[in-house]
Amino acid sequence: MRDTVNFTFAPATKAQAKARLAFAGPSGSGKTYTSLVTATALGGRIAVIDTERGSAAKYADLFTFDTLAMHTYDPRDLVKALAAAGGAGYDVVIVDSLSHFWMGTGGMLEQVDQAAKRSGGGNGFAGWKEARPMERAMVDALLAYPGHVIVTMRTKTEYVVEENDRGKKVPRKIGTKPEQRDGIEYEFDIVGDLDLENTLIVSKSRCKGLAKAVIREPDRDFGGTILAWLSDGSDPGMTVSEVRRKALDEATTFEELGQLYKAEEQIGRLGAAVEDEDGNSTTLGALLARLGNARKAAA
Structure with a gap:
């Protein structure tokens, strides 16, 4: 018999949240620079997870940040990188590019292909069934990161022929669909498309002040608008790092761990990537559950 589930509603509040931003555009549209100038406006220490062969480092004379170069792109490795960034206390993480x-x-498409081959016969459905949880864990880790998150996404490039101000037909390079799974934009609070003139068109925004905005060469004011919007809310309580420290404290009881788990579940942070007591990557939810079971068994 199915256990009875109690559904309890509570008043909605806008907690002081963290930014979840995505910038999409073709090569040369300014995704990396826009990410760094926005991150600087959001404030604090900045970490860049760099998959673009050091492109962010070209701006080291303009911005202060640390980098982690990655050359293979298993989604599980991004979870580990986010856990390390969270443990090191970075206030903003940029993934350039997602x-x-x-x-x-080693990315999702390769994971699916390899899983399909293991299943025998190259069954694509079996490949996606095995690989999809990796992607879900990666997205959960991005959304539950204890600081601000900015990702960039490449777009496929196409050429269109347009008439210039002299009446002459000329080709123009444009970006189209991001090189990511369909619907990835739903995961972020603000999504902006950059063109080769460094103009940002906000295609999705939960921040009313930026809805449908068109901004030529975004500067710190863009990030300032986001920060003001995020700061207009109630105190969010403990940070992920504080929850982790409390969980690892041997004085924290089984009952207190249960309360922490429920509180983090309510605000959607159980998927946050953290490091356990041995420095291994895990999720906040898995850490709380494991420690809770251990404390219960020892009681």
């Missing part, structure tokens, strides 16, 4: 974890070496 597209590599979809179509790069």
